[in-house]
Amino acid sequence: MSKADPEATPREFLPHDHAHCVSDAMAAAESLCAESGARLTPVRRRVLEILLEGHRPMGAYDVLSRLDAEGLGSKPPVAYRALGFLVDQGLAHRIERLNAFIACPHPSGQDHVAAFLICRDCGTVAEVPSAPPPLPAGFQVEQTTIEAVGLCTACADGPAT
Amino acid sequence: MSKADPEATPREFLPHDHAHCVSDAMAAAESLCAESGARLTPVRRRVLEILLEGHRPMGAYDVLSRLDAEGLGSKPPVAYRALGFLVDQGLAHRIERLNAFIACPHPSGQDHVAAFLICRDCGTVAEVPSAPPPLPAGFQVEQTTIEAVGLCTACADGPAT
DNA sequence: CTTGAAGTGTTACTTTGTATCATGTACGGA
DNA sequence: TCCGTACATGATACAAAGTAACACTTCAAG
Structure with missing residues (x-):
């Protein structure tokens, strides 16, 4: 696996193979959860996919409306719980400035700064x-x-x- | 004026002369505003004092209830506008993690990091x-x-x- | 197959933040 | 002095973000 050059322009700001980051990150999330015993349930998995597909910070209510459209839940706690889980597992991050959440492109299980x-x-x-x-x-x-x-x-x- | 040692435990976590920090910071704020032409109106001044006296992060609505008790305003925009002004002038900071505001103990006019x-x-x-x-x-x-x-x-x- | 822990569904609510419009006030120039 | 403009305040009415609490379900370990 190639390590990113910390000096280079981050991939997010450049055109890149989007579907690829989604599938990579999902695979990484799957194996991290398998390893740690955390349960990546359907709602949680779908929320992670939504964040990865969105590829930008999304508010809890943005995520929720996607879930609702798919019949996976319509009430705020559903979204907040799934997002909380993902953040706890290091699979997503909360952007305080935006009151929003974004998927972690390279989840590692560690608390990376x-x-x-x-x-x-x-x-x-x-x-x-x-x-x-x-x-x-x-x-x-x-x-x-x-x-x-x-x-x-x-x-x-x-x-x- | 003595410069703080960046390695030492910050004053906030130690017992210290509280009234003194309030009066110092108010004086600094006055002169900064005089210099820049910004108008430190009664509401704005009082909000800054409230933050300084509180000496801890306060939510906009905490500040507002103090203002209300003193007859200086009772509606959210009053507090948010004053707080916005103080943040713009570098006299206070917003703590994103807490959705709260805190007075700057050493306002400098510069955008200090x-x-x-x-x-x-x-x-x-x-x-x-x-x-x-x-x-x-x-x-x-x-x-x-x-x-x-x-x-x-x-x-x-x-x-x- | 039971049982306890974790996850989900739902209600109802709190907290935080803003857009908008009306009104007031300081201040420089005619 | 009077006037206009820019800035500040007052107030209404919402919008957006987040959570407490409780009932019910599912999972997997013994």
Whole structure:
């Protein structure tokens, strides 16, 4: 498996084989859950697929309306529970700035420290690996959120004409 | 003026002269606004004081109920507008994880990159200076959010007995 | 085949945040 | 001084996001 160059433009901002990321990530999720014993039930699996297919941050209610259309659930807790599960398992992340969720393209089972690049123009969000920021001693960090808002390459280069 | 040691435990997690931070920050806010021409109106000033006195993150509706009790306004937009102004001026920050706002203890007029340490036990939040995290080239960062959840020294040392 | 833990369905509600329009107020220029 | 414009506030009415609680089902381990 090839490791991404941390300096390069994230794949999310470039044209890429979309169906491929979906199937890859689903396969990774399946095997992680099999390994850990977590139950990837139909609703949870479908929510993960929806996030992966959307390939952008989706609000809980966006996800819910997809579920509803497919007869998989129509009430907020259904969506929130599935999303909570996925976040707990590291299969999805919550983007605090957007009150939204996005599938993790490379779930690893570990608590990887990730940063999110949020393009304010096109709405695309890229997850990039990141070191935990330097913080004072004497605070026991358990979880770190790093979110950067700005312009992706495409939007910076070709602003809406 | 003494510069804080970036390695030391942040003042927020230690006993300190509270009234002093309030008056210092208010004075700094006054002079920044005078300089920039921003209008620190009564409601805005009072909201800043409320945040400073609270010395912890407060929800917009917490602030609003204080305002209401004082006859300064009772409807959500009053609070949100004042808070928006303070955030724009760099006099307060929004803590995304908490949907809450906290006064900036050392407003500078600059867009300083700050990290927030959120104690999940006692709820105290400290603002600490931080470098922007290393991110891939090709994304034009405009604003960065860094929030760490964990345990402050006091709560890690003496867990609820 | 029972039993307990985990997952789902549903009701009802709380909390958080905004769009919009009407009204007020400070302040510089005619 | 009076006026207009820009900014600030007041108020209504919603929209969006999130959760507590309870009943019921399913799964899989003993």
